Amino acid sequence: MLDDRKLAVLRAIVEDYVSTNEPVGSKALADRHNLGVSPATIRNDMAALEEQGYITQPHTSAGRVPTDKGYRLFVDRLSQIKPLSGAERRAIETFLAGAVDLDEIVMRTVRLLAQLTRQVAVVQYPSLTRSSVRHVEIVPLAERRVMLVLITNTGRVEQRVVDLPEAIADDRIANLRAVLNACLDGCGLSQVPETVADVPDRLPPEDRPAAATILSVLLETLVERHEEKIVFGGTANLAAADFSIGLRDVLEALEEQVVLIRLLGETRGLSELTVRIGSENPYSGLRGTSIVAAGYGSGDKELARLGVLGPTRMDYPVTMGAVRAVARYVGQILAGS
Amino acid sequence: MLDDRKLAVLRAIVEDYVSTNEPVGSKALADRHNLGVSPATIRNDMAALEEQGYITQPHTSAGRVPTDKGYRLFVDRLSQIKPLSGAERRAIETFLAGAVDLDEIVMRTVRLLAQLTRQVAVVQYPSLTRSSVRHVEIVPLAERRVMLVLITNTGRVEQRVVDLPEAIADDRIANLRAVLNACLDGCGLSQVPETVADVPDRLPPEDRPAAATILSVLLETLVERHEEKIVFGGTANLAAADFSIGLRDVLEALEEQVVLIRLLGETRGLSELTVRIGSENPYSGLRGTSIVAAGYGSGDKELARLGVLGPTRMDYPVTMGAVRAVARYVGQILAGS
DNA sequence: CTTGGCACTCGGGAACACAGAGTGCCAGAG
């Protein structure tokens, strides 16, 4: 069906189109890449490629442009992920190393990705469901009010103010805190509901109402925040890319947490790249945009995902290299802190 | 200089231009507003207004468009802030009331403002410098590692991991925590540096190295975070507004925390509105955009600022009404939590 | 299978004309 030369032609078309943003014709191809054949031959190959839906022409007398299917083939079989330069790697490292807490790690990662790829960067906070408890703190604020602070092993901190049904002395709070921590230390967040079930039984009866209130807030926190937190940046790069049409749709999609999460896609292997090209992606407002995403995590556990979004016409090898590298570094930083 | 009719003409020009987005001519004005005079008279007035720099014409044979100076006069003397409808007020209230923590309050406020005004919303987190300490927590994580958590009266929580120079027992940490809280409870954050100066003296000598480390991190946190946290949303509204040119600049400005903070401007009275029109604002990339901002706070203390950014050609009375209302409600919510 | 030749198509830019909105100015009326 597709012999080697046709594939070479497709690759050349994608590369040229990405770099020039103009439909590429047979003559230009023959000139710029030395394929060793004449424009006429290339035309025949192009006709075949078009026949099979890998490329298309915007209008009769124009050059060819890759279709989503064409990009897909390019990404799957015709390109190699381009590793970052040494300077870039070092830049990543130093830039991320300066972060002092999780918020800052995530914020810097967004900036980094956006700058590196000149695209819109999207980073998901380390998932609560896949984290575990590092510490639970109960801080008395007033006689009948405490603050519940949950610290996870990924450095994420959730806090919630709780109004208690009755006053409770500080030492009893200390006891409650001790019991809770004894139960939950290192416990995966998804196991928390089962694990705390027997906490009230270990407490003196008079503390149980307060404990019940606190526990219910704790569980609520886990449920509500199940909807993951996600952050993006680099939208200025959108304006530079030329898809003036649809820009509004893209911005809207970005502000919808839910859409954004679905965009990052499902997990495959850790730091395995997911590429969604144009119409492949689940949201109609994003025709014309592609997503390159990867999971990141510490050790071998994937904690969340990150990626970039840009025009279908993007430099996939470079972008994929950048996303993969950043995902790895973020994982390392997270493991180290 | 400017008699009443000329002012009425200016007002009419602003209103028409805002609603139609097209240069407005003398005939259209005479038709739509019953000023009681003929187009010719209006033309004379317009000539005077142009002479003095309140309006301008894009090209010779077009209608007039307000200048920044014209909008300024309009805002200062010709318009009344438009209060929100009852339905809108209720919507705000219920929407904000559902928030469980500070992050969520801020996030919802951004959405609310963006939706209400159909503009880009910008919200600053309650300032650290103007908050006070509600509680300091020191959580042991490992033998030589603790997490320092600082909770402010505005619900803001800062946390930082600290590596200690030497191991320290839990009960000694508890003591340190007690001393710290005793000193700092209710202390304004700006007073913290002086207040903690004598903490080491109250501790047994063997705890002082650890305490010194922890204190220095605490102070660092205050300094670093002096650069305030700020959040924006509703950028999709930018694409709808028609200033395709310069959109890139606007997006870039929005991603610069520093610029953003300066944009919100300085404090005047609480929930006093600040309006910056086009060239009045300090950042050159934002020619063509105006900012409407207000301070918000609980009680009578201004904690931070919020506002919206949109094209100079915006509906000031409505926008100002919305910003003012949201600022007030946020203040209330914050005071109540 | 490849290649050069050739006729054909179509988008986009240049040149041009034209209608319409809007202006400035002036002279006359109140």
Place this chain on the structure above:
DNA sequence: CTCTGGCACTCTGTGTTCCCGAGTGCCAAG
């Protein structure tokens, strides 16, 4: 002195036409 109607003038934006050139598809020959 102020307002008004009339009038000539000046633009921009739009539609039309025309033509160039890039690029194609097809064909016949190597």
